[in-house]
Amino acid sequence: MKRTRWARRLTLALLLGISVVHAADTERWTAAQANAWYAKQPWPVGSNYIPSNAINELEMWQAATFDPARVDQELGWAQGIGMTTMRVFLHNLLWDQDRDGFKKRIDTFLTIAAKHHIKPIFVLFDSCWDPDPALGPQHPPIPGVHNSGWVQAPGTKILDDPSQYPQLEAYVKDIVGSFAHDPRILAWDVWNEPDNDGGGNYAAQEPKDKFQRVGQLLPQVFAWARSQHPVQPLTSGVWHDGDWSKLQELNAIERTQLTQSDIITFHNYEFPEDFLRRVQQLRTYGRPLICTEYMARSVGSTVDGVLPVGKKLDVGMVNWGFVSGKTQTIFPWDSWQKPYTLQPPVIWFHDLFNPDGTPYRQRETEIFRALSAAPKGVVPASAAMLPVTEGAVR
Numbered sequence: 001m002k003r004t005r006w007a008r009r010l011t012l013a014l015l016l017g018i019s020v021v022h023a024a025d026t027e028r029w030t031a032a033q034a035n036a037w038y039a040k041q042p043w044p045v046g047s048n049y050i051p052s053n054a055i056n057e058l059e060m061w062q063a064a065t066f067d068p069a070r071v072d073q074e075l076g077w078a079q080g081i082g083m084t085t086m087r088v089f090l091h092n093l094l095w096d097q098d099r100d101g102f103k104k105r106i107d108t109f110l111t112i113a114a115k116h117h118i119k120p121i122f123v124l125f126d127s128c129w130d131p132d133p134a135l136g137p138q139h140p141p142i143p144g145v146h147n148s149g150w151v152q153a154p155g156t157k158i159l160d161d162p163s164q165y166p167q168l169e170a171y172v173k174d175i176v177g178s179f180a181h182d183p184r185i186l187a188w189d190v191w192n193e194p195d196n197d198g199g200g201n202y203a204a205q206e207p208k209d210k211f212q213r214v215g216q217l218l219p220q221v222f223a224w225a226r227s228q229h230p231v232q233p234l235t236s237g238v239w240h241d242g243d244w245s246k247l248q249e250l251n252a253i254e255r256t257q258l259t260q261s262d263i264i265t266f267h268n269y270e271f272p273e274d275f276l277r278r279v280q281q282l283r284t285y286g287r288p289l290i291c292t293e294y295m296a297r298s299v300g301s302t303v304d305g306v307l308p309v310g311k312k313l314d315v316g317m318v319n320w321g322f323v324s325g326k327t328q329t330i331f332p333w334d335s336w337q338k339p340y341t342l343q344p345p346v347i348w349f350h351d352l353f354n355p356d357g358t359p360y361r362q363r364e365t366e367i368f369r370a371l372s373a374a375p376k377g378v379v380p381a382s383a384a385m386l387p388v389t390e391g392a393v394r
Contacts, residue, residue: 027226029233029262031286037233038263038288043376044186044316045307045368046078046085046118048293052325052355055149057089057126059138059326063098066105072112074323077357079116081365082372085186086113087121087292087318091153093135095171103178110184119186121292121318122179124153124172125221126192127214131156131205144339146331146349152198160207165217169224177228187263189292190221191236195253200336215252222260233262237292245281258285267293271300272309279313290316298332298347303364308379311371321350324360 029037051070054060078086088109094102106122113120133151142148158164172190179185194214198206207213218236225234236257238244244266247255258264264287268275275294282289291310294301294317303319310317321329329350331340348360359365370383 028260034233034262034287041186042084043311043314043372044085044290044318045311045372046083046087046318047322047352048318048320049074049078049086049088049120049322050325050327052323055138055141055326056151057091057153058094058133058135058151059149060089061091061094061102061105062135063101063105064137066108068108068112071109072115073357074353075113075116075118077353078118078322081352081368083118083368084372085119085121085316085318086322087123087189089123089126089153089192090175091133091151092125092158092168092171093133093153093155095175096167097135099174103175106175106179110179110182114184119184121187121189121290122175122185123189123192124175124225125190125194126153127194127196127198127210128152128192129198129200129202131159131198131202131207141326141328142339144328144331144335144341146329146333146335147200147327150327156205156207156210159210159213159217165220168217169220172221172224173228176225176230180228180230180232183231185232187233187235187290188225188230189235189237189265190225191218193239193267194218194236194257195240195251199333211251211253215256218253218256219260222256235261235263235265235290235292237265237267239267239293243281244278245284261287263288263290265290265292267291268306269294269296269299269301272305275301275306276309276313279315288316289313290318292316292318293320295319295321296332296349298345298349303352303367307367307371308383311374311383312377312379314377319350319352321352323353323355324348324351325355330360 050060051067051074053067053070059065129147129150131152133155138149154168195211222234238254238257264282264285266278268278268291294306307317324330330348332349353359367383370380374380
């Protein structure tokens with residue numbers, strides 16, 4: 001029976017143009033290994049990061065627009081409020097274009113980040129926003145629209161062409177393999193929101209069988225990355241509604257995320273009580289937790305309300321958006337339907353700093369400093385917190 005299943009998997013992999021990685025090379029960390037790794041880390045706290053002068057991950061990393069001086073300045077602001085990590089998106093097209101130059105720029109970024117005592121989480125693929133990425137100069141932001149230039153990786157053209165999957169495999173193995181033993185990296189997030197339908201106004205450009213193709217690729221991406229024996233954990237964060245503790249009720253992509261991740265990551269943009277409920281659901285897996293996306297002020301997810309809860313529960317916390325800029329994520333998601341062209345929103349949706357380094361709200365930076373300076377699981381009186389315990393919500 002086992003041989004039959006293996007033969008079927010082999011046939012499927014060959015049809016998709018995917019190489020087969022031996023199971024012995026792709027063993028997931030045990031929960032004990034993951035928890036031992038987490039115990040050695042400072043509390044992971046930071047932001048999803050892109051420089052203020054880049055509209056997307058292509059503009060951030062391409063040789064013509066890569067800006068180490070800007071990165072250095074902005075990561076200095078992050079260090080100043082106690083951040084220890086940044087979640088940073090890569091892209092397969094950058095590797096296709098100039099693999100050696102791309103890796104050199106990654107190394108430059110890591111050198112700058114290490115100078116500021118920040119260990120990034122690198123994201124390899126992403127299913128959100130524009131499904132037709134293209135190298136070269138990127139279009140200017142659409143006035144008043146949230147993340148109007150962000151691009152997916154690998155994008156529809158490659159996702160719809162299995163003959164190009166070996167190139168994706170080579171990208172993953174080369175990037176992860178080149179930095180597999182680099183202590184400057186915290187973790188690898190192999191695919192951001194893989195079962196996201198895109199968002200924005202891109203529905204007509206999305207493949208009809210997107211989730212099926214991503215569902216077939218995601219386990220392979222984990223295997224490709226793991227075959228390089230990284231000392232950093234692998235993960236992919238769940239984000240949909242539903243009870244994450246009931247594995248049998250989740251979709252195939254979510255089951256892969258939760259059963260293949262060394263550490264469990266998740267996204268939550270809700271009120272603190274919902275954040276707490278999500279943590280309780282994921283505790284059942286017995287692995288370290290990092291919330292790799294939160295903070296949408298106008299819908300209830302705030303630094304004041306959620307960050308102290310994460311600290312109290314020893315959950316790593318990475319909010320969306322660090323500095324206001326070309327991504328325009330101070331505008332809410334609904335700006336795709338009603339752009340904020342006349343005036344900015346009364347309350348910023350994401351982001352912590354203005355492009356000149358002044359905080360959007362000073363109190364938030366004070367909370368970050370107070371929480372990052374305290375021991376794991378300890379919330380000092382100077383930081384706001386929701387007065388609940390893990391057992392308070394069912």
